[in-house]
Amino acid sequence: MRPWILAWQDALYGARGFYRTPSGPAGHFATSCHGPRAAPFAEALLRLATAEGLSRIIDLGAGRGELLTSMADLAADSADELGSGVELVGVDVVARPSHLAPRVGWFESPGGAELPELGRPEAALVVANEWLDVIPCPILEADGAGELREVEVDDSGQERLGVLAGESATVGAAEVAWVQRWWPGPFQPGDRVEVGMPRDQALTRLQEAVGSGVVLAVDYGHTRASRPAAGSLTGYRQGRQVAPRPDGSCDLTAHVAVDSLPHDQLMTQRDALRELGIRGEDAAYDLARSDPIAYLRALERRGAVAELTGPGLGDFWWVLSRVG
Numbered sequence: 001m002r003p004w005i006l007a008w009q010d011a012l013y014g015a016r017g018f019y020r021t022p023s024g025p026a027g028h029f030a031t032s033c034h035g036p037r038a039a040p041f042a043e044a045l046l047r048l049a050t051a052e053g054l055s056r057i058i059d060l061g062a063g064r065g066e067l068l069t070s071m072a073d074l075a076a077d078s079a080d081e082l083g084s085g086v087e088l089v090g091v092d093v094v095a096r097p098s099h100l101a102p103r104v105g106w107f108e109s110p111g112g113a114e115l116p117e118l119g120r121p122e123a124a125l126v127v128a129n130e131w132l133d134v135i136p137c138p139i140l141e142a143d144g145a146g147e148l149r150e151v152e153v154d155d156s157g158q159e160r161l162g163v164l165a166g167e168s169a170t171v172g173a174a175e176v177a178w179v180q181r182w183w184p185g186p187f188q189p190g191d192r193v194e195v196g197m198p199r200d201q202a203l204t205r206l207q208e209a210v211g212s213g214v215v216l217a218v219d220y221g222h223t224r225a226s227r228p229a230a231g232s233l234t235g236y237r238q239g240r241q242v243a244p245r246p247d248g249s250c251d252l253t254a255h256v257a258v259d260s261l262p263h264d265q266l267m268t269q270r271d272a273l274r275e276l277g278i279r280g281e282d283a284a285y286d287l288a289r290s291d292p293i294a295y296l297r298a299l300e301r302r303g304a305v306a307e308l309t310g311p312g313l314g315d316f317w318w319v320l321s322r323v324g
Contacts (some may be wrong), residue, residue: 001152001153001154001158001159001160001162002152002153002154003138003139003150003151003152003153003162003168003170003171004136004138004139004150004151004152004153004233004246005136005137005138005139005170005198006136006170007153007154007155007246008136008137008246008252009112009136010246010248011245011246011247011248011252012111012112012134012136012248012251012252013093013110013111013112014248016248017093017111017248018248018249018250018251018252019092019093019094019111019134020093020094031129031130032129032218032269032308032313032316033063033066033067033070033129034066035304036300036301036303036304037304037307037308037313038066038067038069038070039070039073039074039301039304040273040278040280040301040304040305040308041067041070041308042067042070042071042074043074043082043278044272044273044276044278045057045067045071045125045127045216046071046074046075046082046083046086047082047276047277047278048125048214048216048276049083049086049125049214050082050083051276052125052213052214052322053123054086054123054124054125054213054214055085055086055087055123055124056086056087056088056089056121056122056123056124056125056213057071057086057087057088057089057124057125057126057127058089058090058091058118058121058124058125058126058127059088059089059090059091059127059129060091060109060115060126060127060128060131060206061091061092061128061129061130061131061134062090062091062092062106063092064092064094064097064099065090065097065099065100065104065106067127067129068088068089068090068100068101068104069099069100069101069104071083071086071088072088072101072103072104087103087105088103088104088105089104089105089106089107089121090104090105090106090107091106091107091108091109091115091116091118092108092109093108093109093110093111094108095108096108112134112135112136112202113135113136113198113199113201113202113205115205115206115209118209118210120209120210120211121210121211121213122211122212122213122324123212123213124210124211124212124213124214125213125214125216126206126210126213126214126215126216127216127218128203128206128215128216128217128218128219129217129218129219130218130219130220130253131217131219132199132202132203132217132219132221132256132261133219133220133221133253133254133255133256134251134252134253135198135199135202136198136252137194137195137196137197137198137199137254138150138170138171138175138194138195138198139151139192139193139194139195139231139233139254140165140171140179140192140193140194140195141161141190141191141192141193141231142185142187142188142189142190142191142192143161143189144189145189146185146186146187146188146189147164147165148164148165148179148185148187148193149161149162149163149164149165150162150163150164150165150168150170150171151192153246155245155246155247156245156247157243157244157245157246157247165179171195174197175195175197178195178196178197178200178260179193179195181260182196182224182257182259182260183195183196183224183227183257188229190230191229191230192228192229192230192231192233193231194231194232194233194254194255194257196256196257196260196261197260199256199257199260199261200260200261200262203215203217203261203262203319203321204262207262207321207323208323210323210324211323211324212323212324213322213323213324214320214321214322214323215320215321215323216318216319216320216321217256217261217317217318217319218269218316218317218318218319219255219256219258219316219317219319220255220256220315220316220317221255221256221257221258221316221317222255222256222257222258223257223258223259224257224259227257228255231254232254232255233252233253233254234252234253234254235250235251235252235253236250236251236253237249237250237251256317258317258319261319262321263319263320263321264320264321264322265318265319265320265321266317266318266319266320267317267318267320268314268315268316268317268318269308269309269313269314269315269316269317269318270309270310270314270315272318273305273308273309273314274309278305278308278309279305280301280302280303280304280305280306281298281301281302
């Protein structure tokens with residue numbers, strides 16, 4: 001057995017890790033970047049880049065380029081030239097997908113919290129959608145005396161409690177200090193803590209890698225007032241939630257302590273999209289007769305926006321920082 005943080009890293013980003021499979025994340029779960037939701041989500045990001053005067057969008061954790069493809073399509077079809085002059089760049093652990101439009105650049109990443117050399121881009125909107133939740137972090141659990149111990153795991157998902165928090169190479173004094181500040185006790189036996197310090201550090205490094213612009217992390221998470229006592233570590237495989245097993249067969253994710261992240265603004269996706277003018281307008285019934293294709297598109301958009309702003313995706317956090 002070994003600490004969860006180490007097993008998690010190998011399971012997702014190792015040589016045979018989950019994110020290196022041909023289908024990519026989209027083969028197992030859907031985000032705001034997939035399906036009908038992708039177009040209004042992409043529009044929101046293009047609008048944000050325009051409002052901030054930015055000329056480049058970098059999608060960190062780009063999967064197989066689904067969001068970038070939606071942006072390129074929108075820019076090509078937009079009557080008001082939204083995004084027409086914006087450079088699009090993807091970053092992920094795989095080589096550049098061959099189906100991407102020629103205008104889309106690509107960086108191959110080591111995965112997890114590690115970043116490739118981005119060249120300190122200027123005037124860039126860097127979007128990290130559901131990136132932080134898959135950055136491995138230490139998992140702690142309170143023992144029978146209420147003392148936090150590091151949780152260890154084997155490839156089958158079987159767990160045991162290891163040494164006391166603060167006494168291992170992966171949970172030292174800095175991690176304990178993070179817990180005391182951001183996820184303090186007292187703890188009941190069985191309570192869990194997901195130490196968010198690696199996510200804080202990863203976002204800080206991302207901000208430091210950008211010359212100027214905006215760094216936006218979008219993710220599900222919690223604040224100090226709503227920490228999950230049982231933790232949130234879970235797995236996903238082929239569209240279903242499954243028990244977390246660090247064997248490369250499933251995604252592994254845990255909610256993000258968003259209030260501990262370095263940020264300038266913190267808002268829900270629901271509020272962010274509304275501020276950016278993303279709405280699903282009612283489709284006039286007469287349109288069904290005069291232009292049935294346009295009518296169906298309007299219905300699809302309305303449903304997609306409702307998903308993006310409704311319970312679930314609408315509760316995601318937008319963690320925004322301006323740099324440079």
